[in-house]
Amino acid sequence: MPSLDYSRAADLSERLEQRLVDSLESDVTTTRRAVLGSIGLAGSAALTGIGRADSEGEHGGGGGGSHGNFGAVGEYDNTTFDPHEFLYQFNTGRGEQENVPQAIYEEDGRTVREFEFTAVDTTVTIAPGIEFPAWAYNGQVPGPTIRAVEGDLIRVTFENLGRHAHTIHPHLRNLNPEMDGIPQNGPGVLDTGESFTYEWIAQPAGTHFYHCHSLPLKEHIHRGLYGTIVIDPDPERVAERPEEYCNYHASQITDELRADLVAEAKTRNHEYPENDAVNEMVIVMNSFDTNFDGGNEVYAANTRAFAYGVGRTDGEGNWQAGETKHPIQIDGQQRQRIYLANATEFDLVNSFHTHSQFFDYYDHGTTLTPTLQTVDTIMQCQAQRGIIELDYSTHDPGLYMFHAHQSEFAELGWMSFFEVV
Numbered sequence: 036m037p038s039l040d041y042s043r044a045a046d047l048s049e050r051l052e053q054r055l056v057d058s059l060e061s062d063v064t065t066t067r068r069a070v071l072g073s074i075g076l077a078g079s080a081a082l083t084g085i086g087r088a089d090s091e092g093e094h095g096g097g098g099g100g101s102h103g104n105f106g107a108v109g110e111y112d113n114t115t116f117d118p119h120e121f122l123y124q125f126n127t128g129r130g131e132q133e134n135v136p137q138a139i140y141e142e143d144g145r146t147v148r149e150f151e152f153t154a155v156d157t158t159v160t161i162a163p164g165i166e167f168p169a170w171a172y173n174g175q176v177p178g179p180t181i182r183a184v185e186g187d188l189i190r191v192t193f194e195n196l197g198r199h200a201h202t203i204h205p206h207l208r209n210l211n212p213e214m215d216g217i218p219q220n221g222p223g224v225l226d227t228g229e230s231f232t233y234e235w236i237a238q239p240a241g242t243h244f245y246h247c248h249s250l251p252l253k254e255h256i257h258r259g260l261y262g263t264i265v266i267d268p269d270p271e272r273v274a275e276r277p278e279e280y281c282n283y284h285a286s287q288i289t290d291e292l293r294a295d296l297v298a299e300a301k302t303r304n305h306e307y308p309e310n311d312a313v314n315e316m317v318i319v320m321n322s323f324d325t326n327f328d329g330g331n332e333v334y335a336a337n338t339r340a341f342a343y344g345v346g347r348t349d350g351e352g353n354w355q356a357g358e359t360k361h362p363i364q365i366d367g368q369q370r371q372r373i374y375l376a377n378a379t380e381f382d383l384v385n386s387f388h389t390h391s392q393f394f395d396y397y398d399h400g401t402t403l404t405p406t407l408q409t410v411d412t413i414m415q416c417q418a419q420r421g422i423i424e425l426d427y428s429t430h431d432p433g434l435y436m437f438h439a440h441q442s443e444f445a446e447l448g449w450m451s452f453f454e455v456v
Contacts, residue, residue: 040434045345052162052341055447059165059325059332110346111163111339111359116175118337122316122363125182125265126150127305135179148183148237149190154201154247159259161333162340162448167323169259170197170247176338177319177378178245178262183237184304185269191233193225200224201260204248206418208238217248224249240268240280240303241400242374242420256417257324257380263317263420265374268300268403270307280403299403302370313370316363320385320415320439320449321378331381333448334439340448345434362434362452367427371453374400376420385449386414387423388440392430397422412440427455 124132128139128148136151152173158166159176172178183189195201202224204216213221214233222231247260268280277293278285280300301309321338322331333340339360346360354361365371379385388411395405396413400422407413415421427435438450 041345045347052344055333055340056162056164059162111160116159116338117359118339118342119361119363121175121177121180121337122318124180125305125315125317126179127182132179134173134175142188146184146187147190148181148187149192150179150181152178152191152193152203154193154195154197154260156197156199159338161323161325161335161338165325165333167259167325167333170199170201170255171259172203172262176259176261177321178260180263180265180317180374181245182265182267182305184267184306185237185240185272187237189233189235189237189264191235192230193233194230195225195227198227199255200226200249201247201255202249203233203245205233205235205264206244207235207264207266209235216245218250237264237266239401240266240300241397242266242376242422243399244376244378244418244420246378246418253380256378257322259321261319261321261378263319263374263376265317265400267304267306270297270300270304273297273300273403280401282402282404282406296403303403313372314365315372315374317374317376318387319376319378320387322380322382322385322444322449324381329381331379331447334379334385334444335448336451341450343451345452362454364454364456365427367430367432367455371425371427373423373425374420375415375423377415377417379417382441382444384414384416384441385444386412386440388412388438389425390436392425392427392435394426395424397424425453427453430455432456 126132126135126137128137130137138149140147155171155174157169157171157174159169159171161167169176181189191203193203202216209215214235215221216233218224225231243264243266245262245264247255249255273280274293274297277288277296280296283292301307302313304310318336321335323333324330325332336343342360343363344360345362346358347355375387377385393409393411396407396410398406398421400420413421432455435453435455437453438445
């Protein structure tokens with residue numbers, strides 16, 4: 036991929052992000068429609084430049100056209116949260132994240148994965164220079180990703196240091212109502228300074244969601260109190276009950292299918308070496324209502340608008356020192372797996388779309404056979420989640436876009452690239 040393509044992707048799209056930032060900075064009452072209108076003007080201005088550049092032969096033609104470009108320039112000053120690091124931060128109890136106290140040990144014959152969560156009031160950076168007043172688990176949005184193996188005990192000691200009452204509600208098969216994290220059961224909501232220890236059995240295998248369940252629910256979620264729980268399948272359990280991990284009746288399970296399911300389970304389980312061959316990532320689709328009018332002005336994957344867009348590079352995967360925005364660089368010969376969750380508030384659905392590639396999708400990640408095969412777009416309602424598996428082994432190196440296929444979401448920040456190397 037010649038460097039010119041990278042420069043073009045960065046240069047010709049910077050006006051979009053800058054106009055978004057300018058609109059948000061200039062008027063706290065800015066609405067989504069106003070921002071989009073501004074971006075439309077920015078796009079027109081950018082297109083004038085694109086057309087001139089192409090006509091002058093500077094970019095070799097193609098890709099510009101009359102329908103605009105998406106991307107990002109400018110930098111983030113706040114580096115306390117790095118969406119690129121977040122992609123790969125799975126907390127298994129072994130101390131993967133410094134701001135998430137954790138431990139792993141055996142208790143009564145069961146593996147316990149213990150974590151300490153704290154709710155705090157903070158600010159998070161959602162675009163260069165734009166901060167959002169958030170309520171956050173352990174100071175970050177999305178909250179830390181928890182990872183366990185089905186059958187483990189997840190123990191979360193939660194302390195509320197925020198100014199509002201909070202809980203943690205898990206989207207798991209939870210058998211104890213006191214551990215449901217809702218106002219009506221167990222400890223109820225925890226006021227400032229209160230704490231409680233939640234215990235959940237890790238089940239079923241899949242990609243799951245957790246969030247605060249205090250009222251008003253939409254505000255507690257929109258402000259940032261949510262995260263992902265990844266439950267790895269236990270290959271031994273898969274061998275015993277294969278029908279629970281596929282869309283086949285028990286009478287249809289052959290020895291070959293059982294073996295295939297067990298092999299697949301090992302690739303999903305972080306404690307098996309087969310998992311090392313897969314590049315695994317977490318992406319939480321989220322959004323931000325910057326003026327609190329019930330509509331979002333900024334959309335993102337993992338909180339920062341255009342964080343996986345194109346910044347400054349030499350076109351060979353080498354980013355400038357201090358670069359905070361760049362595509363997700365992947366090895367084209369490696370299997371790619373995304374644990375995807377939708378935490379978008381105020382919109383009915385969000386979506387994930389890939390350019391130039393199709394993928395397999397496992398809705399909720401609870402099966403080891405795809406629920407959708409060879410698709411390039413899926414949609415998720417709020418709290419829905421799933422697993423996407425991608426293969427770029429036949430693709431040329433270079434930039435491949437992915438984004439929400441609600442067009443305005445993409446224009447307002449939920450637009451990204453994989454860089455296949």
